[in-house]
Amino acid sequence: MKAIRTRGGLSFRLDVRTAVVVAVLIVAALAASVVLIGTGDFYIPTADVIRTLLGNGDAGQEFIINDLRLPRVLVGLLVGAALGLGGAIFQSISRNPLGSPDILGLGQGSTAGALIMIVLFQGTAVQVAGGALVGGLVTGFAIYVLAWKRGVHGFRFVLVGIGVSAFVTAINGYLLTKADLVDAARAVVWMTGSLNGRDWDQVWPLLVLCAILVPLVMTYARPLRMLEMGDDVGYALGVPVERTRIVLMGSAVLLTAAATAAAGPVAFVALTAPQLAKRLTRSPGPNLMPAMFMGATLLIVADWASQRAFGADQLPVGVVTGVLGGIYLLWLLVIERKAGRI
């Protein structure tokens, strides 16, 4: 940890290890992106990918890369980043590593919105995305209102989230039994989380949202860190406790809902990215930045794995993140058990 002070009286603290981790993650995400862009039915060598991205490619490659593969990769990066950041905020506020959007039911809420569009209205892709966004926001709002009792407190928040999640899951199950088989198959693919066929239409809204929310969230990183010591400590240190929580939670809900609208409820990224980031930085804080880049890296690598292992469009990325996430947790258990830490 280093304190950096400028002459104007500004000062901020820089954790060297965290900075290195973030830098490494950014490089890894970019490298994985380049590899992913080259992967597919039509293989493009890495050198050509980089040349084309810099604007010097030939026409054929430019079409494949800029129109087909780049937007998909960008959606993957943005969705991963949004899920990682949203997960880190939720886990930090609930002070519980299981307090991620998956467990709280935000993904289920988005799924309900999307299922209503698919099953009841046979909606287009854009309508499904809109339904997912609305569903996620309504669910987030409902959890907040139901958990509110002179403020929103950690454990009650997670428990209410689980209750809401169960409620929405039941509705989803009912909608699935109502659907005819074609709609049900479409719904299940959506519910798994997939980047197939994503294009620039999905990139822009996500990009704009991230451009607004990420800086906003980062300005609250320090108050959030203090809140991890408890509300009373937060008050004593002069943190605007409730405002911090409202702004951060609102942002996390929006990020998660938007990510889900774009790619479906991709399993496990929001749960694992903050935990992995925490292990790499060895820093107790909320680790917002590392979690964000970890999420982006994870999702891109998982998408690459799903394409390499099963051929493009065969298995959606959500299957891979689910399986990888499970294996990661199992590995973690074995390691921690050997080290005697849990």
Next chain:
Amino acid sequence: MLVDSPPEASAESAPAPPNRRAIRSAGLLVSVCVLLLVVVASIAVGAKQMSLDQVWHGLFQDTGTYGDVVVGERLSRTLLGVLVGVALGLAGAVLQALTRNPLADPGLLGINLGASAAVVTAISFFGVTSLSGYVWFAFAGAAVVGAAVYALGGTRNATPVRLALAGTALSAALYGYLQAVMITDNAALNKMRFWTVGSLASAKTETILQVLPFLVVGIVLALGLARPLNAMAMGDDTARALGAHLNRTRALSMAAATLLCGAATAACGPIMFVGLMVPHVVRSFTGPDMRWILPYAAILSPVLLLGADVIGRVVARPAELQVGIITALIGAPVFIFLVRRRRLAQL
């Protein structure tokens, strides 16, 4: 302010005075009566409305009339509902005590998903289509995952955190597998989407007979665990000092929960909310003593399950809403109300 109201539970964690015990016994009796009422309702109410006379006739003077056949079918459905309800309630109570985690339920420990994954395997790879065929797969899946969670959680020094983590990890991996199969196999999807909501509608006598032995063993085992689980609630060190066999209790608890959840899930799909909610409700008026929690949970869980099943048959007549959907739609608001009312996080 964000601090919760002072825990009312503190008054209840004190040793119960004698008159309190009488009240609790009376409450147990009242619960049994409520259960009997719900059982009668479950036989009498449905797409075809039956009078009590007809129910009586069907039960005790079965002459094979249409009404008697209906009563007979509803009887097996009701019986299965009672058994599954008892199983889910006991399993939830045991798991919550074992993991010292109010969030623990068969879902969190992966047992439901183990059964689901096994069923999807049976349907997709072995071509099993009948319930009596995949009952065994479901049961094996639940048992394997229960054992795996326990093995991964550590046989010698299982901690609540590690058990929950092992369950979550296995669930995640299994869920990925489940979705992969459902995406690539429409036949499996078509079966699974009905099975995964949880329903008593396909209850048959043979189903009951198949799961009955497992349920009975599980129920007896769970009820016998009240005292050891009480000792464990005081924390590992205190419990050990009191002479409790920690690891034996843990192993037996996992065995009981696996038997109960596996058999229940196999018979009627994953009904997630009963095992999570009923022990919570019960604990709010019995206090932390497992000797009261377990019997109350065993009696009130089937009340919830059968009541939900009856409602599901009434609201969407002549079609019906699956019981798993109703329990969640009823259970979630009650659960949220309880979460708001007092601090449930402490066990």
